[in-house]
Amino acid sequence: xxxxxxxxxxxxxxxxxxxxxxxxxxxxxxxxxxxxxxxxxxxxxxxxxxxxxxxxxxxxxxxxxxxxxxxxxxxxxxxxxxxxxxxxxxxxxxxxxxxxxxxxxxxxxxxxxxxxxxxxxxxxxxxxxxxxxxxxxxxxxxxxxxxxxxx
Numbered sequence: 001x002x003x004x005x006x007x008x009x010x011x012x013x014x015x016x017x018x019x020x021x022x023x024x025x026x027x028x029x030x031x032x033x034x035x036x037x038x039x040x041x042x043x044x045x046x047x048x049x050x051x052x053x054x055x056x057x058x059x060x061x062x063x064x065x066x067x068x069x070x071x072x073x074x075x076x077x078x079x080x081x082x083x084x085x086x087x088x089x090x091x092x093x094x095x096x097x098x099x100x101x102x103x104x105x106x107x108x109x110x111x112x113x114x115x116x117x118x119x120x121x122x123x124x125x126x127x128x129x130x131x132x133x134x135x136x137x138x139x140x141x142x143x144x145x146x147x148x149x150x151x
Contacts, residue, residue: 042071068118070141072134078108078125079137083145088118091149099144100124103132 015032018024024035049069069084083096093112100107105124113119126132 038073045069045071068142068145070138070145072138072141074134075123078123079105079132079134081120081122081124081137081141083118083120083141085118085145088114088116089148092118092145093120095144095148096120096141099140103137103140105132105137 015029018036019026019032022032022036022039024032024039026032026035069082071082073080073082085092093114097107100122105126108123108125110120110122112121124137
């Protein structure tokens, strides 16, 4: 018969493995599981994008212009926003930053690459009186991409 301590130790070990695999920095069980759920969702999005890319390579006639991959993760005070597109266009970064400004997000830290593809990783903090949800941020970024001057 397995003792309660052995079960607890086994659960703790499995949570630490999950924490490591998902690159989580969380400490408590619920946060580790939440981070794992977000990680799985991100992996599913990447798989869908790769499957779409593979289908486009096999039959280019079925593919239209690739849609941007926009992921927004809620942080303690703000958001982590990731944008990935196969190609870059002039004014795209400025358009996205204007959308942040319209939402009342202050860019705390950002890293962007606009050479052949477009990648943006930004940490945006909310103004004290504003209440913004992740979905609203995602929609605003997608709209900014659609209305960017180079589109």
